Amino acid sequence: MPSYDVIVIGAGPGGYVTAIRAAQLGFKTAIVEAKHLGGICLNWGCIPTKALLRSAEIYQSMLHAAAYGLSVENPRFDLAAIVERSRGVSRQLATGVGFLLKKNKIDVIWGRATLTAAGALTVTAADDPPKGALGGGDYQAGHIILATGAKPRVLPGLEPDGKLVWTYFDAMVPKTLPKSLLVVGSGAIGIEFASFYNALGVQVTVVEVLDRVLPVEDAEISAFAQRSFEKQGFTILTETKVVGLVRHDDSVTATLEAANGGRREITVDRVISAVGVVGNVENLGLERLGVTTERGCVVIDAFGRSNVAGVYAIGDIAGPPMLAHKAEHEGIVCIEAIAGLHPHPMDKAKIPACTYSHPQVASVGLSEAKAKAAGLDVQVGRFPFVGNGKAIAMGESEGLIKVIFDKPSGELLGAHMIGADVTELIQGYVVAMNLETTDTELIHTVFAHPTLSEMMHEAVMAANGRAIHV
Incomplete structure (x- = not known):
């Protein structure tokens, strides 16, 4: 029976990142995947949707070209080409994941895994595995990490049929x-x-x-x-x-x-x-081993450990927030704890959330209502995109940046944004929160001009009654 130090079940963002980190730490590592390297996120979620949205964004820019002094005659789109571009982006990245796994000498086992005992699992071979790939059989490992992700929630009466x-x-x-x-x-x-x-x-x-x-x-x-x-x-x-x-x-x-x-x-x-989505906990053999689940997710501690020794869970199967970047970080924490590196537990209050609509939406930390409900004495700052030179030059003057601070300490409790490129801007506040930066320190920070990020500075100043451009 092939034996490993670590076997990761699921090759989505959480799974493959965890496997790579395990290999870096010297563990003999394998990863089990039934369908796609990169998982749902890379193949059917985060990445291909952003490719679709980018095509739509460019099409809208073409429709409004005259506002920028440009002329585009009869703008139109090719739906099949838009979809194919999106699928091509996913294929390229899936190939890249395969390269990374090979580079780090991680065995890929193609099929569906079921836990059979502590430290043991059986893999049912995939229908069409890559040529020469490892497949069905029995495997064992000292540490088994579940990273099987989630699937769409189905409500009665709204069962999908693929057509309507x-x-x-x-x-x-x-x-x-x-x-x-x-x-x-x-x-x-x-x-x-x-x-x-x-x-x-x-x-x-x-x-x-x-x-x-x-x-x-x-x-x-x-x-x-x-x-x-x-x-x-x-x-x-x-x-x-x-x-x-x-x-x-x-x-x-x-x-x-x-x-x-x-x-x-x-x-x-x-x-x-x-x-919404629900964790993929079915047919993993969790009941046989007595792994505790709750509301469709595996119950874990701060380091990904389930109630059964040697069995761990990360990502969507381990509960909300069901985000790829949460899964990746959770996997790093889990494997580094296994390696005895004593990592910091993940702080879910500092995980950013992004929506790639038009306008974009991004946030981290507490909302104003939640901060007040917690009994905190807050001061709130706001700054509109219409007050920012770069936003106006871009033709993107619709938006708002909002920050919430704890008044006594100056701690940044939360940041909330809507507008162009805020999914990129939010990370500045995430870093500030992680470093326990205060409003005073942010005010003393120099922001480049002309940039959208200047609004982040102005919002902080607004919380202190010091905004300049509004």
């Missing part, structure tokens, strides 16, 4: 463009697909059961986002749920119920179900 009701898998590879689309759920996945299809001219309706879109974001940012989306042509129905779905030959009629009990029907070409 889509998951994000289907929405990523449309053969034709629907004229109308109902998106159920306004989290990051739902809003990103709504943005993509709206940019290509689809009539988009977004339904959210809670009282605002992007409900995990600061309420002020959510309200700003909704106004912006509606200005672009979205129809947004909050405090509304789908209570019935009738599928026709080439359309769907949904019955929507508002919080006050009022009902209405809407007929659309296609429906995207974007109501």
